[in-house]
Amino acid sequence: MRRPIAQWTCADIFGSEGTVADEAGFRAHVEAIAVHLNQRASLGRKEARLRVSTPWGMSQSATIYGTGIVFHSTASHGGFKLDRGRNAALNPALRIKGGWYEEDGDWARVAAGYPDLFTDREKAQADRTLRDWEPDAWEAVHDRTLSAEESFVRDRQRFECEHANDWVVISAVRSDLCPGFVETVATIGGSRDQVAKCRFLVPEGEYSAGAHGFVIDAARHQAM
Incomplete structure (x- = not known):
């Protein structure tokens, strides 16, 4: 440009x-x-075509990040393949048996283990991915505990603990029967297993699904 x-x-x-x-x-x-x-x-990454079978299908293209570290793209998905030596050298908290690391989340384990092969932006994204979705692995690598404010999963665990005995909405739809309200279906703790369910009316202006679910106030929200 x-x-x-x-x-x-x-x-x-x-x-x-x-x-x-x-x-x-x-x-x-x-x-x-x-x-x-x-x-x-x-970084000198090299493009290649390798006839390799991956967990997501045959490799259609490959990017060589370094010796023993190759990213494969397929028709449907992709991810990294680490050879035996590279995989063994990873921190055990990051290592996946077999050496395949899919592109949606597991790739962050590779970036955390071999930061010299990634850009600053990629390393920041990998750190965020591990914090949010693999906090156990992140904590093992960094030797400290993440707070709820630092990790989506830790925040979800906090939410589930605090509202284990509350009605939490699992589905909602704008009410045709009662204009201005949302009809919700809630379960105790937000469980989606085969458990008791209850329907509540919540004012439209008040309802917001939030990051982990809407908590019903049984004293104010009308049961249907």
Whole structure:
């Protein structure tokens, strides 16, 4: 992109990673992507075509990050394959038997174990992924406990502990019977197993699913 940012249009955009608040946020995002791309180019990753069977199908293309560390793409999914030596060298808390690390979450284990092969942006994303979804592994590597504010899973565990005996909504729909209300189905603790369910009316302006579920106030929300 050689033209000034002010002259960019939607036709110049390849993809989307979210929403920024203002022009300053957009410029900061663009700068971060530029740094990421420059760092990635300096890492010397090599593209290849390898006839390899993966857990997600036959490899259609591969990126060699380093000796014994290869990312495979297939028609449906992808992930890293670490050879025996590379996999054995990983921290046991990060290691997956067999050396296959899928691209949605497990890739973060590879980035945490071999940070020199990843950009700053990728390492930050990997750290966030492990904090949120694999807190046990993150804590074992860093030798400290994550708080609920630092991890989605730890925050969910806190929520479940605090509301283990409360009615928590598991489904909701705008009410046709009572305009201005949401009809909800709730279970104790938000369990989705075969347990007792109860329906409650919640004012539309009050209802929000939130990160882990809406907690019913039995004293105020009318049971149906």
